[in-house]
Amino acid sequence: MKISEIEKLGFTCLQSRFEDVELAGGYTSDLLSDVMANLKEGQALITIQAHKNTVAVASLAGAAAVIFCHGRAAANDVFDAAAKEGLALFSTPDNQFEATVKLANALRT
Amino acid sequence: MNDVPLQLDDSALRIQELAYGLKVRDVMTRKIFAVTRTCTMRDVQTIMKNNGISGVPVVDDSHVVGIISMNDIMNAFVDGCMDDQVSRHMIPDVQTLSDEVPVTFAMSAFSKYSFRRFPVVNQKNELVGIITPRNINLALIHELSRQLDELEDSGVHPDPNGEMPVFHRVYRLTRYDFEHAGRASAELKKQLKARGVSPKLIRRAAISSYELEINVVAHSHGGSFTVLIDKDRVRITANDFGPGIPDVDEAMSEGFSTANDYIRSQGFGAGMGLPNVKRVADEFEIQSGVEMGTMVKAIIYLEQKTVGGNAI
Numbered sequence: 114m115k116i117s118e119i120e121k122l123g124f125t126c127l128q129s130r131f132e133d134v135e136l137a138g139g140y141t142s143d144l145l146s147d148v149m150a151n152l153k154e155g156q157a158l159i160t161i162q163a164h165k166n167t168v169a170v171a172s173l174a175g176a177a178a179v180i181f182c183h184g185r186a187a188a189n190d191v192f193d194a195a196a197k198e199g200l201a202l203f204s205t206p207d208n209q210f211e212a213t214v215k216l217a218n219a220l221r222t
Numbered sequence: 223m224n225d226v227p228l229q230l231d232d233s234a235l236r237i238q239e240l241a242y243g244l245k246v247r248d249v250m251t252r253k254i255f256a257v258t259r260t261c262t263m264r265d266v267q268t269i270m271k272n273n274g275i276s277g278v279p280v281v282d283d284s285h286v287v288g289i290i291s292m293n294d295i296m297n298a299f300v301d302g303c304m305d306d307q308v309s310r311h312m313i314p315d316v317q318t319l320s321d322e323v324p325v326t327f328a329m330s331a332f333s334k335y336s337f338r339r340f341p342v343v344n345q346k347n348e349l350v351g352i353i354t355p356r357n358i359n360l361a362l363i364h365e366l367s368r369q370l371d372e373l374e375d376s377g378v379h380p381d382p383n384g385e386m387p388v389f390h391r392v393y394r395l396t397r398y399d400f401e402h403a404g405r406a407s408a409e410l411k412k413q414l415k416a417r418g419v420s421p422k423l424i425r426r427a428a429i430s431s432y433e434l435e436i437n438v439v440a441h442s443h444g445g446s447f448t449v450l451i452d453k454d455r456v457r458i459t460a461n462d463f464g465p466g467i468p469d470v471d472e473a474m475s476e477g478f479s480t481a482n483d484y485i486r487s488q489g490f491g492a493g494m495g496l497p498n499v500k501r502v503a504d505e506f507e508i509q510s511g512v513e514m515g516t517m518v519k520a521i522i523y524l525e526q527k528t529v530g531g532n533a534i
Contacts, residue, residue, distance in 0.1 A: 145436075146494035149429050150501075154421065162489040166436075169404035170489075173411060173428040175421070 114220050116178050116201045119157065122215045124180060127187065128195045128202035136177055138220065141213045145170045152176055159212050163187040163204075165194050172198040180216070182209045235392040238326070238446045240365050241358075242461045242517060246328050247321040249361035250342045250351030256281045257290070259309040263298040266290050266308055277352075279341045280312045284348035286341045288312030318343045320511075321350055325361065327514035328353055330464060334513050389413050389451040395438040395462075400488055403439040407431040410449050410456070417451070419524055426502040427456045430520040433495040434460040440485045442516065455504075456522045466512040474500065474508070 117133045120126050137155030142148050143162055152158060154175035160167060163185035171179045178201035181187060187202070195202045205212050255269050256279045266278050270292065280288035294311050298304055303311065319328055319340045331340060332355055342351040393406045410431050414424045431449065438445045438460050445462030467473045474496050481491020496518070500506045505521035 143489055144492040144494070145489035146433065146492045146498060149432060150494060150498045154425070160489075164400075164488065166400055166404065166488060166490075169408065170432065173404075173407055173425075173432050175425060 116157075118219070119178060119180065119201070119203050119216070122205075122219055124203040124205040124212075126201070127181075127204050128192050128200070130196045131178070131199050131201040134177060136220065139213065139216045140176075141209050143209070148176075149174055157216060159209055159216065161185055161209065163191065165191050167191075168194045168198065168200060168202075172200050177201065178203060180205060180212055182207055182212050235394055235446055237362070237366075238461070239392045239448055240369065241326045241329065241362060242324045242446070242448075242459065244325040244361055244365060245321065246319050246323055246325060246342055246353055247351070249325055249357045250321065250353040251357060252351050254279070254349060254352055256349060257308055258282065259287065259307060259312075261308050262305050263290070263295060263308060263311055264304045267295050267299075267304065270295065277339045279316070279349060279352070280308050281349055286316050286318055286343065286349050288314045289316045289339075289341065291338075316341060318347075319353060320345075323509055323511055323514070324461070324517055325358060326461065326463075326517075327511045329358060330511075330514040332358075386417050386453075388453075389449065391449055393447040393449075395435060395442075395445055395447050395460075397439065397442065397444045398484070399439055400436075403435045404432060406435055406447050406449055410451070410458075413449075413451055414456070417524075423522060423524060427458070427522045429502050430499045430522065431458050433499045434458060434518055434520065436490055437495050437518070438462050440481060440488075440490055445515070451524075453524070455524055458520045458522075460516075460518045462515050462517075464513055464515050466514055467508075467510040467516055468512055470508055470510055473510075 114136050115133050116131060116136060136157055139157045139159055140152040141159040143160050145166060148158060148170050152174045155177045157178040157180055158171050158176045159180045161182050163181040168191055180203045182205055184204060184206040255273055257266055259280060269278055276292045278290050279286050290308055290312050298311050317335060319342050321342050321344050339352055339354045341349055342353050344350045407428055411424055411428050414427060435447055442462030443464050448459040450457040472478050476497045477493040479491045479493035485491040499520050503520035504523045507519040510516040
């Protein structure tokens with residue numbers, strides 16, 4: 114599954130300047146230190162933390178995309194930071210569980 | 223009154239870095255004039271006069287049990303007690319400094335307390351020196367001039383092997399400024415990429431760096447952050463001005479956190495930061511003094527020959 118295909122799950126793409134590579138899986142967490150320690154290169158991060166530090170952590174840990182849950186609004190500086198890092202951003206009204214299930218099913222097929 | 227040459231938090235970053243690089247041991251006076259409890263106040267006054275000093279520690283079997291300052295001598299003189307034993311006039315419960323801590327801890331201590339000198343003790347708590355603001359001034363000037371000499375020399379003789387230049391940068395970190403935390407880590411990542419370092423090593427360096435940046439921002443009054451990359455290693459140093467960690471072992475255990483709600487709302491404060499850094503770094507060192515500051519150093523070797531098992 115490619116990053117761009119995340120949109121097919123009904124998620125909205127917030128930042129589209131990214132290299133459209135294959136997703137290596139996903140990681141769901143709202144604790145950024147946990148993300149830092151455990152997210153694997155190329156995975157999508159599913160979280161409610163819609164702020165700039167999330168972008169920093171995701172990009173340092175090598176995430177391919179970040180999905181903000183609960184329709185959390187992110188500020189413009191979040192988009193700018195993600196664009197600079199080439200990190201794809203998506204938004205969904207789903208909670209973390211629902212978003213994780215959708216992504217996991219899509220990754221399985 | 224403040225005898226310390228500079229306030230740490232608003233002095234030039236290079237000066238801060240320089241002070242963090244020096245240990246109390248490197249700058250203290252080693253020639254100590256100490257007395258025992260049974261000496262008289264007159265004995266102390268004679269020692270002060272003959273040696274031009276204004277404070278004398280009182281020791282018992284090399285352990286500091288008190289201190290006599292010029293002020294105590296004057297009071298004893300006025301009261302006609304110059305033949306009393308020092309134990310009756312000394313200030314007990316002396317604040318001492320460990321000889322292993324960075325000079326910045328001493329600078330913090332001088333601005334926090336009104337003392338004009340601190341007895342310095344070794345790991346066995348034995349008196350090994352005395353530190354005054356004058357020691358610090360001299361050491362800073364000396365070190366500054368040494369580094370300037372080095373700088374001039376390196377300008378004349380550029381690196382002959384055509385290797386990537388050493389990257390050395392100091393960043394200022396401000397309390398709760400989560401907005402700018404991560405700057406140093408992003409730059410570090412970019413520098414390592416440009417050097418063709420493997421993604422695994424970059425990740426380990428980035429984790430160490432980011433966690434430490436966040437720590438300073440989330441838990442300290444602010445501080446400085448230094449990244450050094452040379453041929454063999456990445457060295458990350460986080461220094462802050464306090465409040466210090468009362469129990470370092472506790473802080474190093476996974477899940478322990480003193481984070482408040484604001485820090486947690488930012489997604490931090492899970493108590494994983496320091497353990498994460500220790501896990502991914504090849505070398506890890508932490509020193510902390512309550513009311514003085516904390517220094518954490520993490521080193522990641524770029525040539526993974528000697529160390530294994532740390533890869534993640």
